[in-house]
Amino acid sequence: MRIVVLAGGIGGARFLRGLKAAVADDAGDADITVIGNTGDDIHLFGLKVCPDLDTVMYTLGGGIHEEQGWGRAGETFAVKTELAAYGVGPEWFGLGDRDFATHIVRTQMLGAGYPLSAVTEALCARWQPGVRLIPMTDDRVETHVVVDTPEDGRKAVHFQEYWVRMHASVPARAILPVGAEQSKPAPGVLEAIAEADVILFPPSNPVVSIGTILAVPGIREAIAEAGVPVVGLSPIVGDAPVRGMADKVLAAVGVESTAAAVAEHYGSGLLDGWLVDTVDAGATEAVEAAGIRCRAVPLMMTDVDAAARMAREALRLAEEVRGQARA
C-alpha cells in the first residue's frame, strides 16, 4: 500500500510515528511518502532552518526531544550562548548545538547548488526515518502573518516570528504564503500523489502547515484528481487546538475553531473522510452533511500506541470510502 501524508511539524511527526507502527504491525508492506511543509523555513544566522522537515526527520529517526516535540534530545546551547555574546540574534529561536549541525550541513549543500529535496534526502540518509520525506517544493515559500502592532501599525512578520517570538498573542489578520504562487512541487511530489493508494492529512495545522502545502500550485489539484481516498484527522478537539495555536490562524482565514469547520474548510472536493475526537461526536452529522464521511474516535496522541490507533482508524475510514466508491 502506498500512503502519502501531508505533514507539518509536531502533530504530523507524531502521527507519522503512529502510522509507521500501525502499518508495521498490520501488514508491513506499506510505502509512506511524506510531503513536508517548508513555509515555516527561515534563515537564521545565515543558515537555512527547516523546522517542519527536521521535526519529522528527528521524530521518525529517533533524535527528537521527546517532551518538547521539536529539536534534538540531549541538546546543549554553546553556539547560541556565544552568538548572544556577539550580540547576534534573534535570541527567541532556540537552536541547540546538535540542531545547528543539521542547518550547517543543509546550508553548505544548498550553497553547493543542491536543491532542498536532494539535501533532505541526504540528511535522511543518516536518520533513516523509514519514510520518504520530500519538501513540498524546492522553491522558497515563506509564510508571513499580517498583524497589527502598537509600534509599527499593520505589518507582515515571518510565521516563526509570529509563532515563536510573539506566541500568537495578537490576532492574525491574514496568512500569506509568500512565493507559493510561483513555486513548483518538488521532484517526486506529484508522482507520489498520482501513485498513492491513500492520502492522509494528519492533525497538523490546517492553515499554515497543510494549507501551505496545498497552496503550491498543482498539489491540491493532484490530490483532488488522484481518485483515491483522502482522509484527515482533526487538529481541533473540543473547539480548541490539541497543541499550538491553530485557532489564531484559522480565525485569519475565517474558519471557526471546530472539528466540523476545519473539515468544511478542506471541503468535500478534496476530503473524503474526516476523523473527529469522541468529544466532538456531535459534529459528525454536520461533516457528513457536507459530503465528507466522518467518524468519532479518540484523537489524543498521548503516546505512540495512541497515534497508531488513530492511524488505523484513518486507514479503516479510507477503506470504507473506497468500498463506498466501488459500491
Place this chain on the structure above:
Amino acid sequence: MRIVVLAGGIGGARFLRGLKAAVADDAGDADITVIGNTGDDIHLFGLKVCPDLDTVMYTLGGGIHEEQGWGRAGETFAVKTELAAYGVGPEWFGLGDRDFATHIVRTQMLGAGYPLSAVTEALCARWQPGVRLIPMTDDRVETHVVVDTPEDGRKAVHFQEYWVRMHASVPARAILPVGAEQSKPAPGVLEAIAEADVILFPPSNPVVSIGTILAVPGIREAIAEAGVPVVGLSPIVGDAPVRGMADKVLAAVGVESTAAAVAEHYGSGLLDGWLVDTVDAGATEAVEAAGIRCRAVPLMMTDVDAAARMAREALRLAEEVRGQARA
C-alpha cells in the same frame, strides 16, 4: 608610540600579549596595530574560518585555550560530532562549538556584504583585544603547499591540510600564496605602517605567516619605506622551530632552519634589527655582517612575563636602531 606588528597565529598572539603587558608597564601610551595573516583561512562546512585572526583575538581577549594555544577555552564538540554523524568532514580540523559561533557570525556578515576587515572589527568589539586587529587583505588569499604524494603524485594542498591533516610529514616542494598577487592591503594597513614609530615581526612563521603578509603587494614596500625601525624575533631557536614545523616550509623556499638564515631571508632591506635566542648567540656576527643589528636574548615564551621581556628587548633594539640612524 605607534607599534605595528605583523602576526601569524600562536607565536604572534603570545608575543602580542607580552607586548601589551610591556607597554602597559613601561609607558602605557602605545597604540598597537596588528596586521594579521589570512593566508591560512579556509572554508569549512560552508563557513569562513580565519585561524590566525581568531588566535590573536581569543588570546588577547582572554578566550583562548591556553595550553593548546588555539581555539576556545572550555570547548565542547557537539556540532563536530553531529557533522561526523552526517558523514560531513573534514574531521581533521578541530572546531569546537564556541568557535563555530565565531565562524557563523563571520560568514553571515561576509554574506551580507561586509569586508573581512569590518567583520574582524565587529568580532573584536566583543573580545576587546586591546589592539587594532586588521586582516592583511580583504581579498581571498590562500596558502597552498606543493607536496609529492604516493597516491596522486605532485599536487597542491591547502596549507591547513598540509599542516593539520598531514602534520607536515612530507617535504613541502613549494609554498604558493594563491591570490596574493591580485590582492590589495585591507583598509588601514598601509596607513598604519606609514604612521608607525616601530614595526615588529614576532616569532611567527617567516614563510607562511609573515611571508604571506609581505606577499600582499604594497605591504613589503611600505615597511621598507616607512623610515622607522623594523625589528624581528627569531622563531628558530637552536636550529629548530620553537613550535610548529617552520623548518618544513623554510626548506621549501631554500632557507636553512637557523636564526641567522631567517634574518638574511628577510634581508637588511626590510629588517633593521633581529633578536636571536641566547643559545644562538654565535649567530649574531653573521646577522650583523648582513647589515642587520642583532642581539641574543632569551626567546622562549614560557609565560606572559617572558613574552613581555622579549617585547621590551625588541623595543630596546628598535631604539638602538633609531639612535644609530640619527647618529
